[in-house]
Amino acid sequence: MPEWLTTDYSGRERIQGGIVDIGVFEGVVLSPELFSPANDAGFEADQNSVVLEWGWSGTQPDGVESYTLEYRINEDDPVSVEDPGSFSYTLTGLNPNSVVQWRVAGVDASGNQSWSQTFYFWISRGHPLYVTPNGTGNGSSWNDAMNLQSALDEARRGDAIWVAAGTYYPTNTSERYSRFKLKEQVKLFGGFAGGESTLAERNWSLNETILSGNIGDKESKTDNSELVVEAIGTSANPLTEETVLDGFIIEDGYGNQTSGIFMEDASIIVRNVWIRDNYSSTAGGAVRSSYGSNPKFGNVLFTNNISMDNGGRFIYPELPNFIIVHGLGIMHDGRGLLLWEMLPLLIQFPGIIIRVLIVMISPIR
Known part of the structure; x- marks a missing residue:
C-alpha cells in the first residue's frame, strides 16, 4: 500500500482494527x-x-x-x-x-x-392574530388588529388567524399574480364581527368574510387576480390537516388554470366556505387539487364557477380521500364539479349524516 494511503485527511491511521472504510476521515465519530x-x-x-x-x-x-x-x-x-x-x-x-x-x-x-x-x-403565540379590513396594528387584539396579508406573513406554526367580516384583497396594487398563501399548521378563521373572545362566538354565515380577487376595476373581471387562494407544500414538507380554511367566501378569481383555490402537496381542511364567481379558461374555475393532495371539504358550496374546460376540477393521479359534506356543485358555462382521475368519490365523515348533491361528475377521460 502506498505510504500516502496509510493515513486519512487528518493524519489518523487508516487501518483500525483491521478495517478500512475509505472515508475522508478514518474512524470518524458517528x-x-x-x-x-x-x-x-x-x-x-x-x-x-x-x-x-x-x-x-x-x-x-x-x-x-x-x-x-x-x-x-x-x-x-x-x-x-x-x-x-x-x-x-x-x-x-x-x-x-x-x-x-x-x-x-x-x-x-x-x-x-x-x-x-x-x-x-x-x-405558541398564546393568542390568535386578529385581522380587520383596515387593520394597521400588530394583531395582538381586536383593538390592535392587523391586515390579512401581514397576518399571513407573520404567522408561525400553531397560529390561528381570526378575520373580521369584510372584503379582503391579496394586494392593493394591480399585480394579478398576488394571492393569499396558506401555511402549514396555520388555521385561518373568518366570520367574526370583531370583539369575540372565543371561536364559538363567531357567526360565519352572518358575518360574511370575503377573499376577493377583484383587485382592479370593480366593473371588470379581466384584471382580477389570477388565483385567490394558494395552498402549496412539497413532497418532503406537505401542508397537512393542521392547515385550515374556515368561514370564508372565495370569489372573483380570473385566470388561466384554476382561479379559486389551488392545492399541491396539500391535504388541508376547507370548511364552511362558499366558492363562487371564479373564472378560469382551463383547469378549474373553483378548485384544483393537484399531486400529493388529499384535501377534506366540509360544508362547502360551489356556485357560478366558470371554466371553458371544467367548472371545478380536482386532479390527482391516485384515489385520495376527497370529501364533500353538504357540498353543492352548480354547472354554469362548463362543468360544476369535475373529479378527474379520482373516482370513486369517497364520502365519509364519522358521526355526521352526509348529504351530497353534485350536479355533474364527468367520467375519467
Missing part, C-alpha cells in the same frame, strides 16, 4: 440521534424551558469524547454549547411565538464533529 422533543413539536405559550435529549439507538461509539449542542431561536444567531452534558440539556428563557432549531454533534479526541440532523420545535 452522528447522534435526536430523541426529544420530536421534530416539529409544539408547546403552549407558558412553556419557558424545554429539555433537549439525544443519544444512540445502541451503545455509544468508542470514539465519542463529548458533544456540542447548537440551537437557534427565530432569526437570532446560532448559539453553541460545548460539552452540554451526556445526553440532555435544558434550554431556558424561551418566550411565546418562538421557533427553535437544534442539532447535536458527536466530538472525537481530535475535535472532529459529526452533526445530527436538525430538529425544530415551536412555542
